[in-house]
Amino acid sequence: MTAFTDALATARRPLVMEVKRQDADGRDLTRGRSVAEIVRGYEEAGAPCVSVVTGRWFGGSEDLLAEVAALTRLPLLRKDFLTSRRQLERSRDLGACAVLLTAKVLPAGSLARLTDHALDCGLTPFVEVADAAEAAAVHRGAQCVVAVNNKDIATRERLAGDVDRGAALLPDVLRTGTRFPVSASAIDTPARAAGLLRHGFSALLMGTSLLDAPSLPAWCTAFDAARAE
Numbered sequence: 001m002t003a004f005t006d007a008l009a010t011a012r013r014p015l016v017m018e019v020k021r022q023d024a025d026g027r028d029l030t031r032g033r034s035v036a037e038i039v040r041g042y043e044e045a046g047a048p049c050v051s052v053v054t055g056r057w058f059g060g061s062e063d064l065l066a067e068v069a070a071l072t073r074l075p076l077l078r079k080d081f082l083t084s085r086r087q088l089e090r091s092r093d094l095g096a097c098a099v100l101l102t103a104k105v106l107p108a109g110s111l112a113r114l115t116d117h118a119l120d121c122g123l124t125p126f127v128e129v130a131d132a133a134e135a136a137a138v139h140r141g142a143q144c145v146v147a148v149n150n151k152d153i154a155t156r157e158r159l160a161g162d163v164d165r166g167a168a169l170l171p172d173v174l175r176t177g178t179r180f181p182v183s184a185s186a187i188d189t190p191a192r193a194a195g196l197l198r199h200g201f202s203a204l205l206m207g208t209s210l211l212d213a214p215s216l217p218a219w220c221t222a223f224d225a226a227r228a229e
């Protein structure tokens, strides 16, 4: 267990809440809020962990990760298309405790080497898969968080995403040996989020719909109610 998986395992609301400046179409998601205000809102909502998108597609940067790390003690996931050992070390130095490894962009050998290196650095590999073949390539799954990406990065995540397609991959995700199967991206409503947990995911990663919510506390109340149904 690491700080990241510990926090997920004990969370009252197992939602990795994401700091993302804009969506893939360039639409501003901050609505004028500062990063500090967004992070405070996530802390108040009981986020066990925070994801920070550093990728340029989404208006991110390494500075954003450093800024969030200075604002909170919550375990941080760096979300970006990381491809080298140096980037993993840099992520750790900037304050991340988990790193995204995207099966679609990494040949199986690289995925395995980066998984090993992340674990050697004390980082939790957060491995994202989009189909059964990618799930089969996960290395040391028992020590990874394995997430199904409900959106298609081949289209730069511009399309709506298909949460049901992702949910159908849960058996493949569990076959990796992970104790933390996660559904990531395109989760729109509290009812949908509750349904994915009921389906068997242990946590969810959410950005856009939490950032778009007129009131995060109200969103969380609706989520709690949907889980209790």
Ligand SMILES: O=P(O)(O)OC[C@@H](O)[C@@H](O)c1c[nH]c2ccccc12
Binding pocket: 018, 020, 053, 054, 055, 058, 079, 080, 081, 100, 149, 184, 185, 186, 187, 205, 206, 207, 208, 209
């Ligand atoms: O905003 P959404 O639809 O809840 O999705 C969050 C997250 O999964 C998304 O930001 C993401 C998916 N894959 C990525 C790769 C890099 C950076 C970010 C991402």
